[in-house]
Amino acid sequence: MQPSKHPQRSLIKPHLLNLSGSGSRLNGIIIERNLEQPHAGIDSATVKAAKHLIVVHARHPASLEWSVDGRRNAAVFSEGDAIVNPVGLFVAPRWDAKVELLLLAINPTLINQIAEEMDRPGKVELIPHFQFRDELLQQLIRSLNAEFEQDLPPDSVYVQSLTHTLIAHLIKKYSVAELTQSNENYGLAPRKLALVTNYINDHLGETLSLEAIAKVVQISPSHFITMFKQSTGLTPHQYVMTQRIEKAMVLLTQSRLPISDIARQTGFADQSHLTRLMRRYTGLTPKILRDK
Numbered sequence: 001m002q003p004s005k006h007p008q009r010s011l012i013k014p015h016l017l018n019l020s021g022s023g024s025r026l027n028g029i030i031i032e033r034n035l036e037q038p039h040a041g042i043d044s045a046t047v048k049a050a051k052h053l054i055v056v057h058a059r060h061p062a063s064l065e066w067s068v069d070g071r072r073n074a075a076v077f078s079e080g081d082a083i084v085n086p087v088g089l090f091v092a093p094r095w096d097a098k099v100e101l102l103l104l105a106i107n108p109t110l111i112n113q114i115a116e117e118m119d120r121p122g123k124v125e126l127i128p129h130f131q132f133r134d135e136l137l138q139q140l141i142r143s144l145n146a147e148f149e150q151d152l153p154p155d156s157v158y159v160q161s162l163t164h165t166l167i168a169h170l171i172k173k174y175s176v177a178e179l180t181q182s183n184e185n186y187g188l189a190p191r192k193l194a195l196v197t198n199y200i201n202d203h204l205g206e207t208l209s210l211e212a213i214a215k216v217v218q219i220s221p222s223h224f225i226t227m228f229k230q231s232t233g234l235t236p237h238q239y240v241m242t243q244r245i246e247k248a249m250v251l252l253t254q255s256r257l258p259i260s261d262i263a264r265q266t267g268f269a270d271q272s273h274l275t276r277l278m279r280r281y282t283g284l285t286p287k288i289l290r291d292k
Contacts, residue, residue, distance in 0.1 A: 012105045028110030055083040059100040066091040086126040117220035130266040140166040158237040160210035187230030192217040
């Protein structure tokens with residue numbers, strides 16, 4: 001959906017005004033775009049985050065003051081500057097001007113689960129980072145929130161892929177220990193790849209989830225994303241989109257079904273959704289293709 005015209009309170013930090021985001025629709029994670037007023041920080045050190053918190057400054061420069069172990073710090077944040085605030089760390093943040101922030105809250109259980117899937121069992125401890133730039137992290141967070149700022153329902157496979165990629169990136173770059181080498185570099189065996197692609201093609205008209213696709217070959221979603229891309233050169237989301245568009249193109253050229261029916265049969269929300277994605281991937285619209 002589009003950013004709300006009537007902002008509500010943030011689920012992550014209730015003193016912030018929420019402009020858009022996932023709400024409580026995702027398991028173990030909340031993504032939000034919020035407004036914070038100047039000098040609106042929480043002073044009580046008894047209020048400690050129950051989740052890992054990632055912050056990306058989204059607009060005009062502003063100065064932030066924060067405290068770690070009793071020492072006050074200050075810096076001017078520009079668009080794209082980020083913060084990693086691990087669970088349980090209270091930093092008493094306070095901005096000197098109104099700021100727009102992208103906030104990502106991650107349940108420790110989810111980050112530990114994904115770490116275990118990456119052959120790194122045990123409790124994950126993120127390292128605090130303040131005022132740093134990570135273009136990949138910023139892009140993943142922006143892309144995840146953008147899925148909840150459009151008119152159409154978010155694409156579940158894409159959202160789940162973004163979530164797993166984002167958390168894996170945090171574990172690799174901002175946690176205490178190194179990852180162990182796994183067999184994910186070898187991709188899927190041909191038989192398993194065939195099972196996956198057959199499953200996807202048989203269910204193109206339905207709502208596909210990353211968990212359901214990975215379950216076909218009994219692999220965790222985190223490993224599956226990497227291994228599938230090793231085998232095909234595409235992410236699961238990219239593959240699903242290309243297959244849906246290819247099937248739609250066949251139906252457009254070999255049948256007289258209404259375009260709206262073809263859109264539904266190939267897993268698109270409606271005709272405009274099919275038109276937009278087809279133009280993006282092929283440069284053609286359904287009508288132009290059918291009229292050729």
